[in-house]
Amino acid sequence: MSNEILATKSVIKAYQMEGSRLEVLRGVDMSIKKGEAVCIMGSSGAGKSTLLHILGTLDKPTLGKVYYQGEDLTRKSDDQLASFRNKKMGFVFQFHHLLPELTALENVSLPARIGGLSKAAALQKAADLLKTLGLQQRENHYPSELSGGERQRVAIARALVQDPEILFADEPSGNLDQDNGEVIQDLFFKLQQDLGLTLIVVTHDPEFAKRFPKVFRLKNGTFIGQ
Amino acid sequence: MHFWLYRKVLFQKKVFSDPATFFSILGISLGVSFLVVSMAGFSGFMVSLKSSIIDVTGDVSVSKRGARITDPNDVIQKIQDSSHEIKDVMSYTRKEGMVASKGKLRIVLLQGIDWNNVANMAEFKKRQVSVVDDSDDKIGTPALLGKVVAQNLELGVGDAFKMIVPKVSKAQATEVDSGVDNYYVHGILDFGKFEFNERVVIADLKKVQELSEMQGQVNGFRVRLFDSDRAPQVADKIQETLGWDYSVRDWSMTNRSLFKAIAYEKRVLFFVMLIMLVAAFFNVSTTLFLSVLRRYSQISVMRALGLKRRDIIGLFCMHGLALGVIGLFFGLITGLLFCYGFDTLQLVYPIMPEEVYKMSSFATHLTLTDIIWVIVATLLICFISTLAPAFRGSRLSPVEGLKYE
Numbered sequence: 287m288s289n290e291i292l293a294t295k296s297v298i299k300a301y302q303m304e305g306s307r308l309e310v311l312r313g314v315d316m317s318i319k320k321g322e323a324v325c326i327m328g329s330s331g332a333g334k335s336t337l338l339h340i341l342g343t344l345d346k347p348t349l350g351k352v353y354y355q356g357e358d359l360t361r362k363s364d365d366q367l368a369s370f371r372n373k374k375m376g377f378v379f380q381f382h383h384l385l386p387e388l389t390a391l392e393n394v395s396l397p398a399r400i401g402g403l404s405k406a407a408a409l410q411k412a413a414d415l416l417k418t419l420g421l422q423q424r425e426n427h428y429p430s431e432l433s434g435g436e437r438q439r440v441a442i443a444r445a446l447v448q449d450p451e452i453l454f455a456d457e458p459s460g461n462l463d464q465d466n467g468e469v470i471q472d473l474f475f476k477l478q479q480d481l482g483l484t485l486i487v488v489t490h491d492p493e494f495a496k497r498f499p500k501v502f503r504l505k506n507g508t509f510i511g512q
Numbered sequence: 513m514h515f516w517l518y519r520k521v522l523f524q525k526k527v528f529s530d531p532a533t534f535f536s537i538l539g540i541s542l543g544v545s546f547l548v549v550s551m552a553g554f555s556g557f558m559v560s561l562k563s564s565i566i567d568v569t570g571d572v573s574v575s576k577r578g579a580r581i582t583d584p585n586d587v588i589q590k591i592q593d594s595s596h597e598i599k600d601v602m603s604y605t606r607k608e609g610m611v612a613s614k615g616k617l618r619i620v621l622l623q624g625i626d627w628n629n630v631a632n633m634a635e636f637k638k639r640q641v642s643v644v645d646d647s648d649d650k651i652g653t654p655a656l657l658g659k660v661v662a663q664n665l666e667l668g669v670g671d672a673f674k675m676i677v678p679k680v681s682k683a684q685a686t687e688v689d690s691g692v693d694n695y696y697v698h699g700i701l702d703f704g705k706f707e708f709n710e711r712v713v714i715a716d717l718k719k720v721q722e723l724s725e726m727q728g729q730v731n732g733f734r735v736r737l738f739d740s741d742r743a744p745q746v747a748d749k750i751q752e753t754l755g756w757d758y759s760v761r762d763w764s765m766t767n768r769s770l771f772k773a774i775a776y777e778k779r780v781l782f783f784v785m786l787i788m789l790v791a792a793f794f795n796v797s798t799t800l801f802l803s804v805l806r807r808y809s810q811i812s813v814m815r816a817l818g819l820k821r822r823d824i825i826g827l828f829c830m831h832g833l834a835l836g837v838i839g840l841f842f843g844l845i846t847g848l849l850f851c852y853g854f855d856t857l858q859l860v861y862p863i864m865p866e867e868v869y870k871m872s873s874f875a876t877h878l879t880l881t882d883i884i885w886v887i888v889a890t891l892l893i894c895f896i897s898t899l900a901p902a903f904r905g906s907r908l909s910p911v912e913g914l915k916y917e
Contacts, residue, residue, distance in 0.1 A: 399516070
């Protein structure tokens with residue numbers, strides 16, 4: 287039996303721009319196995335973030351299919367996909383996107399509470415994760431009181447709090463200085479190995495991409511090789 | 513419903529520091545306060561009118577069709593036996609007459625009632641505008657005058673006047689004699705209704721009977737009830753007991769069309785004010801639309817983390833309702849303060865032309881039903897006004913909001 291966790295089939299994403307049609311993805315086929323660390327690489331405008339959003343069910347393809355363990359995700363409703371994302375997927379974005387009104391602990395507990403976990407259990411789980419990531423002293427700090435690297439680590443903890451099967455990261459070190467960027471990159475690989483996660487990272491940084499066993503190179507909306 | 517998320521993220525503790533939110537709440541508060549004042553005004557007008565009618569005519573008025581009543585005590589007993597809701601029954605006589613004083617004449621309606629019970633029947637203390645003269649050195653019959661009668665004849669408390677009533681001549685049936693008696697002003701009353709104030713003079717039943725040569729006969733009875741709102745039902749019982757020789761009218765039958773017109777106007781004004789409130793709620797919609805735009809990235813993140821569309825709708829509806837509830841709270845308080853101000857102002861500056869409205873003043877009166885209507889209408893409009901921005905927020909693509917910091 288195949289251990290494929292996520293796959294796309296002939297995915298096309300097109301936008302109508304001032305009367306003309308702009309195709310960002312032009313028939314993308316890919317297959318990702320469970321526990322793999324995969325990098326999607328390409329220059330700016332190649333369509334890599336769009337592909338990540340489609341894989342992460344944040345966006346829908348104009349044409350084509352996205353499968354999770356053989357199940358067609360494009361047939362699900364928005365609310366079904368929201369529940370699916372909450373339980374199976376974690377996201378880390380280039381900008382931390384932490385909610386400024388919540389403390390680090392509350393931000394990390396947010397997906398668990400959205401998923402229906404009690405406040406106490408969600409906060410306990412969030413506290414454990416922050417401790418694992420060395421942020422136990424920062425639990426009650428607001429995002430504005432954290433450094434860039436700390437914010438990104440809090441965002442990683444938030445992505446992990448629901449024990450996802452797939453962790454998506456869109457340029458996770460793109461907004462950090464080199465030292466902090468490397469710390470975050472190391473953390474991703476460590477977590478992927480320790481937790482057995484499927485890691486899908488989008489980057490245009492060739493050094494970061496080199497560290498992945500599997501790299502999809504995207505140019506003008508199509509893969510040009512692995 | 514993720515109330516905790518709403519409380520943490522959307523509802524800021526410094527809710528008034530955002531100008532859009534502040535003006536939304538201000539708009540709702542003003543709209544609600546105007547609604548409260550208009551409802552309280554109309555209710556107050558109706559209550560004052562009802563009270564002035566009841567104080568002069570009683571909750572239920574009983575008279576005999578086409579004849580005077582010769583056996584008042586028997587009829588009083590029958591009336592009292594007809595219902596346990598009756599507080600008091602009082603005989604009265606009513607006679608057109610004239611007051612003469614200082615060379616002036618005025619046609620009045622002389623009412624004779626049991627003088628020992630007059631304070632109870634006419635809400636004496638509430639309505640007196642001049643200090644009552646209790647001295648014993650006056651000659652004549654004490655009388656209570658409507659304040660306009662007193663003004664027109666330039667009579668003050670203690671002043672003497674002549675009461676003249678027409679009567680059929682005993683010698684010649686086609687001729688009319690007049691009975692004259694000496695009266696003095698015992699007190700001046702504000703009956704609350706212009707047509708009473710300019711016509712009514714109240715004196716002791718026996719004295720009026722003597723002057724009119726009615727020999728123990730009365731024109732009818734005034735019935736006071738424990739609960740004025742039960743008057744139509746009690747009137748039916750009295751009518752049943754006394755039979756159709758008697759005319760039994762409750763207070764609501766007097767000026768029925770006026771009461772209906774006021775109730776109709778109240779409903780119309782309620783809807784007019786509601787339209788004003790709808791305008792105020794456009795501010796709420798605008799504030800929520802602004803909030804949706806400002807929080808685009810946060811909405812996107814929450815959607816990415818698993819928040820459903822209906823949860824987003826719930827969050828913004830909660831925000832709109834919270835603004836509505838705060839506005840409602842301040843609106844109710846401001847409305848009550850306006851009512852208090854209106855009542856106080858009326859004591860100093862009479863703002864109602866008595867000749868037009870037949871009442872010189874009225875106190876605002878806010879009923880629980882009015883308050884419930886205001887609350888329900890406000891929250892309903894508030895909820896409707898939140899729907900468009902809430903749906904807009906729920907339909908935002910999570911992707912766009914994640915692109916930028």
